[in-house]
Amino acid sequence: MGAYTRAATGAGKGLDARDKPAAGGDEFADLVKGALEEARKIGERSEHLSVQGIRDNADLNQVITAVAEAEVTLQTVVSVRDKVIEAYKEITRMPI
Template sequence: MAIPFSNAAAAYTNAATRGLNVPGGRAAAPTDGPSFGDMLEEAVSQSVQTMRTGEEMTAKGVVGKADLADVVNAVTNAEVTLQAVVSVRDKVISAYQEILRMPM
């Protein structure tokens, strides 16, 4: 689920530029590249795959079919992914609550 900083910065710059160049300040429909939904879907599928890999390696480790280092590495990756997903979820909820508090 690691997204390079340069990709995130480029996406932000692209989105900001589109919003500034449209009359009324509204963002235009994307013309190239993946949409936000596509990026989100890819990140979620990568997260799920990382979690599944951790589970599979744990099961293989229990029956003695995997090296301990591989099991620890897979479980650590799954743990870091879970922490990142929870952090993003918390930020999204916080942003939504802030929007709800805005006066109309």
């Protein structure tokens, strides 16, 4: 059950958001870990197919598709990293 669903169901029961502060953090951490693991798998698949393509053991269309998918994944990871750094800088500039 997702955090949003839990919050929506808990709203009618009078639950306080402070009841389980670590739950959302754990879910977010799992989400990030899962996304990074998936990105790693895509990179490995692309690398494997590229090597197979060099050895002439893979279809050229598969190699091109895998490399393009790896490029998009890398661009996404870099974009997310940049946003995280930007958010961190914004937080450090906040007055206390």
